[in-house]
Amino acid sequence: MLFSRFLYHFGRYLTMMGTGLARPEKGYMYYKETMRQMNDIGIGSLIIVGLISIFIGAVTAVQFAYQLDGTLVPQYYIGYIVRDSTIIELAPTITCLVLAGKVGSNIAAEIGGMRQKEHIDAMEIMGVNTSGYLVMPKVVASIVVIPMLVALAAFISIIGGYAASVPTGLLSHVEFVQGVRSFFVERNIMLMFIKSVVFAFILTSVPAYQGYFVKSGSIELGRASTNAVVLSDILILLSDYVIAVLFT
Amino acid sequence: MIRAENLFKTFDDHEVIRGISSEFLKGKTNLIIGRSGAGKTVLLKLLVGLISPTSGSVWYDNVDFFSLDKKQKRAIRMKVGMLFQASALFDSMTVEENIRFPLDMFTNMTKKEKLSRVDYCLERVNLPGINRKYPSEISGGMQKRVGIARAIVMQPEYLFCDEPNSGLDPKTAIVIDELIKSITVENNITTIINTHDMNSVMEIGDNIILIHEGVIAWRGDKAEVLRSDNQILQNFIFASPFLQHLREAALERQNELTLRMDKK
Structure with a gap:
């Protein structure tokens, strides 16, 4: 029963995404919509991403300073740990989990509202490929913008780590910078971008699916929005594990 | 012309449409009437192709709509305009952007040509000069008229209206009816209206x-409504004692006139 429900939803999801890949009716309209989405998702998420990133870095630095205190591990390792943990894991994963809540619920509510108010039917009757016009620009925009946000998040996290450790005397400026510059593996940056692209795809396409097939009623819309966030979060963590297994 | 042939539609175990066949004529206002829950909206959605029938077919002139592939269906839809019950205007767009949307999406018209077409459609529905307003800034009746303007902007051959008068006062409802009627006759299009407005x-x-x-349960035209003795029709159209009384008075008057004509 559960498996057949999964197959039903997965099939419908694939059909929606497949239909969305059809050639756009008018490239300029899709381009305009993609730009609008980039602005909404990218610029619209700057403050929240910046805020959480500062604290991610700060907490990581303070936590590891406490863990390493009294051990033989050199202090500069704190800078190294802050850098690698944010780049490999915290920046892409935490940022995308937060974006799944902010952007994902917004997408589910927006498309779901359009479904309930018959906007999608109106577009269908005009001849618009609705899964193409409503879903694909969001997916493309997020795949372009979210890796940028994640890179910014990683950078701000490192600054957050610095702010929480150097001025408070946990370690010196030289030690932190030495740590940040030690044992750098370029491949980790690639890993961060792979994760952010995969997570971006999940956190837009899953909520879009939830909104696109919403039934009538405000309770259904609320449920779709909740499901969108919960499912996106689970899938982000699952894919995080898969990527970790595959690439490390 | 649109033709429905032996349409059936079942949701789970519930058969909502049970073998409907009908022709919807070009240049005429074709009305689908019935009580709430009778299956009117489902029938309209089947006719416009928003949902597929369990069995049966819908013909747009000589083309079986549900046998077409997606691309061909889109080509047919370019000839279709629809006015929705709640207008379905895009909230984030101005009136002008709403009406211009199909032109932006499907035509290669210049900006000037599009604006001139939008202005023509707004004038046609007696709403000139509201281009910059948002749907939330205009009344329900105006929203319906903007919905009509958007429906006719691509010069459709088929116009569908889902409860065009719902939520409107009687006077505004008459304006909308007259507008739909005149557009139908002027452009010689096939108009199908789903309504329960007397x-x-x-x-x-x-x-x-x-x-x-x-x-x-019944088919005919407005002149036959008074004369018909179909009980389902009479119960639906003349639902209140007041309306029944009006019908009897109208029939009496009609009989008197007929007798006078016979004597002459």
Whole structure:
């Protein structure tokens, strides 16, 4: 029963995404919509991403300073740990989990509202490929913008780590910078971008699916929005594990 | 012309449409009437192709709509305009952007040509100069008229209206009815209106079908409504004692006139 429900939803999801890949009716309209989405998702998420990133870095630095205190591990390792943990894991994963809540619920509510108010039917009757016009620009925009946000998040996290450790005397400026510059593996940056692209795809396409097939009623819309966030979060963590297994 | 052939539609175990066949004539206002839950909206959605029938077919002139592939269906849809019950105007767009949307999406017209077409459509629905307003800034009746303007902007051959008068006062409802009627005649298009508004039935009902429990219970035109002794129709149209009294008075008057004509 559960498996057949999964197959039903997965099939419908694939059909929606497949239909969305059809050639756009008018490239300029899709381009305009993609730009609008980039602005909404990218610029619209700057403050929240910046805020959480500062604290991610700060907490990581303070936590590891406490863990390493009294051990033989050199202090500069704190800078190294802050850098690698944010780049490999915290920046892409935490940022995308937060974006799944902010952007994902917004997408589910927006498309779901359009479904309930018959906007999608109106577009269908005009001849618009609705899964193409409503879903694909969001997916493309997020795949372009979210890796940028994640890179910014990683950078701000490192600054957050610095702010929480150097001025408070946990370690010196030289030690932190030495740590940040030690044992750098370029491949980790690639890993961060792979994760952010995969997570971006999940956190837009899953909520879009939830909104696109919403039934009538405000309770259904609320449920779709909740499901969108919960499912996106689970899938982000699952894919995080898969990527970790595959690439490390 | 649009033709429905032996349409059936079942949701789970519930058969909503049960073998409906009908022709919807070009240049006429074709009305689908019936009580709430009779299957009118489902029938309209089947006719416009928003949902697929369990069995049966819908013909746009000589083309079987549901046998077409997606691309061909889109080509047919370019000839379709629809006015929705709640207008379905895009909230984030101005009136002008709403009406211009199909032109932006499907035509290669210049900006000037598009604006001139939008202005023409707004004038046609008697709403010139509201281009910059948002749907939330205009009344329900105006939203319906903007919905009509958007529906006719691509010069459709088929116009569908889902409860065009719902939520409107009687006077505004008459304006909308007259507008739909005149657009239908002027452009010689096939118009299908789903309604349970009595005024619409008596004013613009060129070709009426009454749906009852998923089947056609009566068909005719507005002139036949008064004379028909179909009980389902009479119970639906003249639901209140006041309306029944009006019908009897109208029939008496009609008989008197007929007798006078016979004597002469």
